[in-house]
Amino acid sequence: MALLLSFRRWWCVVFVGLLLLPTIGLFTPDLPAPARMNNVVPNGWWVRAAEKLDPFINDNYGLRGTLMTGHAAYGRAFQVSRDRPVLIGRHERMFYTAEQTLDQTLGRVLRKPQLEQMVSVTARMREEVAKWGGKLVVAIPPNSQTIYGEDLPDWTERERRRPTEYDFIAEAMPKAGVPFVDMRPALTAAKSGGAVYFRTDTHWNRRGALIGFNAVMAAAGYPQLEVPEADALGPVFRMATGDLSRFLGETNPTGDTDYEWKPAMIKPDTLKPITGVMPASPPNDPFEPYAYETGHAGPRVLVVGDSFTQHFWPGLLAHGTSAFGWMHHRSCKFDFSAVERFKPNLLIYIPVERSMPCAGTPAHLDMAAGKAS
Structure with missing residues (x-):
């Protein structure tokens, strides 16, 4: 019996493709997004890498504009600001x-x-x-x-x-x-x-x-x-x-x-x-x-x-x-x-x-x- 049935192989391709989307997004057109505040990898990033690299990664992942726009659209549709210091009132003010x-x-x-x-x-x-x-x-x-x-x-x-x-x-x-x-x-x-x-x-x-x-x-x-x-x-x-x-x-x-x-x-x-x-x-x-x-x-x-x-x-x-x-x-x-x-x-x-x-x-x-x- 094959390790993966044919229909499961297609699901595997889809799954890997989804994982690669952020990488693909680094080289493809994107929607406008807020300005990136961290554009340079910090010196000595390998020392406490998680702490030093997180701000850079959070500002430079692929399809950043698309994802942020989608999240913003969701928040506006349900008037949710979560932990952000913003309240949405009437007339979308x-x-x-x-x-x-x-x-x-x-x-x-x-x-x-x-x-x-x-x-x-x-x-x-x-x-x-x-x-x-x-x-x-x-x-x-x-x-x-x-x-x-x-x-x-x-x-x-x-x-x-x-x-x-x-x-x-x-x-x-x-x-x-x-x-x-x-x-x-x-x-x-x-x-x-x-x-x-x-x-x-x-x-x-x-x-x-x-x-x-x-x-x-x-x-x-x-x-x-x-x-x-x-x-x-x-x-x-x-x-x-x-x-x-x-x-x-x-x-x-x-x-x-x-x-x-x-x-x-x-x-x-x-x-x-x-x-x-x-x-x-x-x-x-x-x-x-x-x-x-x-x-x-x-x-x-x-x-x-x-x-x-x-x-x-x-x-x-x-x-x-x-x-x-x-x-x-x-x-x-x-x-x-x-x-x-x-x-x-x-x-x-x-x-x-x-x-x-x-x-x-x-x-x-x-x-x-x-x-x-």
Whole structure:
């Protein structure tokens, strides 16, 4: 009797073929997939090979795009995000859930000590900036679920509590004498005229960034720096899906939308870098600080923020200031000596809502305010 009957031989061929598919996929066309973060086999991979090679293999197996797209399609069909920090709501809007972001928006967490530290630090920042005649304004870009709460699943309505952390800060800042911009009303009202946040990304879009910018400038007493929407934004265009979509293993080159830039929102090529002011940062730092002279009259403005302002605001700032700069807030632990060197007329402290609470010990906070203990 033959070792394998003829019909079993065909099953053997099919089985071996399936095992070879990942290898075949290394040389055949594939569907688009999130960018590979590990493209080089690490040196000395044979030492603790499983630990060192796993990240490379996970980013470079065959038919990666096809498999990730299939998994994403399954997740979207059944609205499953598993252990990924993403919640899919109405209109397929995606919400970031890590860092207690959803609990924060719903009021299920209130980190009062860290919020009080933020109020204390910014109050001291206001006093320091006032020494050279400068002004501090604090603003908080809301989480997308704060602005698009109607797109959250129904169960979230039963979980809402008051006050939220944003409510707490909005009340505490003015009591401490710190000028504060509550961006929630302006962004919520603007939704009737078009999107203000991406559908598949944690960030606001260019229109949301413009509305936030104008709200800050109005509150700071610099209405001349406000930019009309007609001068800054063009038509809506299709763009690739964002960071939350990539969390789910999905990419789509036309899966989201934004607004075209107009000249008033484009960073000019004629800016002159200011050296020796911003703190040094490692080459791989995604939040590299910058400072520029514009070559024309206007106030000096320094932004201490995050990705909500890093690349959205340079063009807006360049057209009305004599000099401007940007650095990351580091959860209240940024280098305040850079502020003292830059000496802005206007200092804007603007962490996104999920990053409001200060992180670190009081000693860190002393250093953040330029008073190392």
